[in-house]
């Protein structure tokens with residue numbers, strides 16, 4: 001059995017176990033150097049946190065375990081098509097490879113597709129369904145926020 005099949009099989013088993021606990025059918029496995037670093041499931045049913053997706057949770061668990069926010073060189077195996085939030089989070093974490101077993105097309109008949117969000121996000125801000133505005137507020141008499149951060153970092157070095 002290939003690594004892809006084995007780890008995706010594990011993600012699906014996690015998703016199945018999550019269904020049995022009243023959760024959504026999503027599981028994820030994070031692998032580095034051929035070893036499983038962390039596993040996670042969708043926990044919206046217990047946390048009510050809308051961002052508690054399996055991929056977000058597996059990144060959180062793996063970085064905590066590794067003691068670093070940099071998961072470069074890792075791969076995430078997800079039972080379902082990662083949503084845009086998770087896809088972005090995996091990029092921010094440095095994940096190199098993403099594999100998924102069920103696509104948005106597979107999930108659509110079951111209400112488990114995020115294709116509409118991908119489509120919306122591909123549009124310019126002005127055409128998206130959520131109101132997004134750039135409002136460059138700079139409180140008077142205060143240092144520029146980002147300049148302050150740079151200064152603080154330089155002090156720490």
Ligand SMILES: [Zn+2]
Nearest residue numbers: 053082083086
């Ligand atoms: Zn997600």
